[in-house]
Amino acid sequence: MNDFNRDLAGAPARSEAALDAGLRAFMLGVYNKLALGLAVAAALAWTTAYVPAVRDLMFVTTPDGRLTGFTLLGTIVQWSPLAMLLISMFAMRNPTARGTGLLYWMVVAAFGAGLGVIFLAYSGASIATTFLITAGAFAGLSLFGYTTKMNLGPVRSFLFMGVIGLILASLAFMFLPAVQNPMMYFLINIAGVLIFAGLIAADTQHLKLGYYEAQRRGGESLGVLTNWGALSLFISFMNLFLFLLRLMGGSRN
Numbered sequence: 001m002n003d004f005n006r007d008l009a010g011a012p013a014r015s016e017a018a019l020d021a022g023l024r025a026f027m028l029g030v031y032n033k034l035a036l037g038l039a040v041a042a043a044l045a046w047t048t049a050y051v052p053a054v055r056d057l058m059f060v061t062t063p064d065g066r067l068t069g070f071t072l073l074g075t076i077v078q079w080s081p082l083a084m085l086l087i088s089m090f091a092m093r094n095p096t097a098r099g100t101g102l103l104y105w106m107v108v109a110a111f112g113a114g115l116g117v118i119f120l121a122y123s124g125a126s127i128a129t130t131f132l133i134t135a136g137a138f139a140g141l142s143l144f145g146y147t148t149k150m151n152l153g154p155v156r157s158f159l160f161m162g163v164i165g166l167i168l169a170s171l172a173f174m175f176l177p178a179v180q181n182p183m184m185y186f187l188i189n190i191a192g193v194l195i196f197a198g199l200i201a202a203d204t205q206h207l208k209l210g211y212y213e214a215q216r217r218g219g220e221s222l223g224v225l226t227n228w229g230a231l232s233l234f235i236s237f238m239n240l241f242l243f244l245l246r247l248m249g250g251s252r253n
Contacts, residue, residue, distance in 0.1 A: 026211050026222065027146070033230035037104065038237065041112030048116030058113070059120060067120035078117075080110040081235075082167075097223030104231045111238060118245060126249035133248075134241040141197055142233075145204030156202035162195045185246075192243035199236045203229070 048058050058074035061067055070078065088103050118127060145152060169188050172179050207229040214221035 022215065023208065023211050026226065027207065029226050030207060030229040030233065033104070033226065034233050034237070037108040037230060037234050040105075041108050041115060041234075041238070044109060044112030045115035045119060048113050049119035050116075055116065055120075058116060061120060067117060070117075074114070074117075077110055078114045081107045081114075084110065085235075095224050095228075097220045097227065100224050100227035100231070104227045104234070107231060108234060111234075115238075118242070118249075122245060122249040126245065130245045130248055131241060134237065134244055137197065137240065138200055138233075138237055141200040142204045145201035146208055148201075148205065152202040152205045155198060156206060159195050159198045159202060162191070163199075166191055166195060189243045189246045192239060193247070196236045196240040196243065200233065200240070203232045203236060 048054050055061065056071075058071060058077065059067055060069035060071060084103065084107055092099060092103070166188065169184075169191070173184055173188060207225065210225050210229075211222070214225045
């Protein structure tokens with residue numbers, strides 16, 4: 001906690017106005033990149049859902065367009081964002097702005113392509129309503145993370161462990177018939193909402209503090225942090241949206 005307070009107190013030591021303006025410009029850059037990524041992902045999702053030639057490469061559907069399964073390519077695309085993130089943890093020892101930017105757009109593209117499944121499984125009204133709720137929640141949570149004086153660092157570390165547990169629980173639900181029941185499904189989705197809601201606030205604060213450190217380092221540090229920030233917020237936004245959709249969304253059936 002003391003280190004956190006020193007960071008907050010010492011960060012604007014050079015020029016309060018200049019650092020505040022720089023921080024606002026930095027955060028705006030992160031949010032703009034996030035918004036563009038969401039738009040690209042939505043366009044790709046629409047394409048994979050409604051362009052027959054593309055849809056048939058990814059999904060198995062009934063004649064009236066309802067989802068019944070995934071092709072091999074569709075399965076690979078569904079899991080590719082997670083694979084990219086795991087590989088990047090080991091491959092990017094010295095990240096550059098160009099490398100992290102490429103990773104961001106690769107994850108956005110893969111996530112968006114796989115997201116076509118929601119248009120096949122849920123009604124358009126449910127998707128639109130849930131997206132608006134997610135956007136509103138994101139704005140509030142990110143504002144909280146930006147303005148709070150509370151140290152969210154320990155919470156962020158705890159939530160990362162929660163993500164690992166969530167992945168394991170989701171895999172167990174998919175492949176172990178013994179745990180495939182409505183209560184388990186409900187609990188996984190509730191946990192997903194809470195974990196990614198918390199990560200939005202914690203990651204926003206982490207970006208704010210990271211900006212001051214990147215300013216001290218110079219070079220490509222701000223560009224790298226912008227890409228990592230947009231990526232972390234994109235992943236949290238999309239997962240919050242998906243978990244809320246599973247809880248609230250109306251099936252097309």
